[in-house]
Amino acid sequence: MIGSVTALKRYIGITDTSQDTLLTDLLTYVSSEIEALCNRGIEQTTDTEYFDGGSKLIRLHNFPISSVSALEYNAGSESSPAWTAVDRDDYHIDTAAGIITHVSGFPGGTQGLRVKYTGGYATVPSNLEQLAYQMASEEYRRRKSYGVKSESIGAARIDWSKELTAAQRAVIGRYKSINV
Numbered sequence: 001m002i003g004s005v006t007a008l009k010r011y012i013g014i015t016d017t018s019q020d021t022l023l024t025d026l027l028t029y030v031s032s033e034i035e036a037l038c039n040r041g042i043e044q045t046t047d048t049e050y051f052d053g054g055s056k057l058i059r060l061h062n063f064p065i066s067s068v069s070a071l072e073y074n075a076g077s078e079s080s081p082a083w084t085a086v087d088r089d090d091y092h093i094d095t096a097a098g099i100i101t102h103v104s105g106f107p108g109g110t111q112g113l114r115v116k117y118t119g120g121y122a123t124v125p126s127n128l129e130q131l132a133y134q135m136a137s138e139e140y141r142r143r144k145s146y147g148v149k150s151e152s153i154g155a156a157r158i159d160w161s162k163e164l165t166a167a168q169r170a171v172i173g174r175y176k177s178i179n180v
Contacts, residue, residue: 002031002042002124002132011133012140022143023136030135034128037164040098040177042128044120051115053108056101059177062119063098070116071100073108083114098177131171 005023009015014023035042041062051058053073071091076082091102098119106113121128164172 001027002034003027003129003136007129008133008136012137019140023140026136026139027132030132030139033135034132034172037172038175038177039179040175041120042124042175044118044122046116046118048114048116050111051106051108051113052110053106053112056103056105058100058106058113058115059179060098060100060115060117060119061177062117063096063177064119064121065093065095065098066118066122068093068100068115068117070114072114073106074112074114075107078110086113125175127171128175131168134168 001024005020005027008023008027009019012023031042041047044066045062047060047062049060070083071086072083073086074081075084086102086106090104091100091106093100100115
């Protein structure tokens, strides 16, 4: 989950614990939305990913990469795999971009390449946390008005738009993963 309930409560102006479960759910939801918009994981996790062999380049889902504990290809069959380490001298890791390149193409067939690694941000960048608080705050305020496009009370009018602002799109753009 990107951010904390304590910080979200401070952002919204809530001082008691009566909404903590709802706010946790909202932060979890917007964290998933941010990751989907960025086409990548944000928070640091340890993961295993599988790729097709033959390519010279793979991009891991969570980056920056902190460590790669195993890069292996299946030297056996699909029904009886024999995972074998790829020679470390044959590949390069771009930790910041989450890209691993092989000098001549990774061995292995369909889903025959396995990477075990730790990637993502150990400390989520503050602009992504701020974006999570903005989006969760909007969801919190809008939660009783789903399906309503706008509301008016006297001269005051609120337009409920799920569109990101230009500033929010710019933050997403800084972290968006481009498929390679």
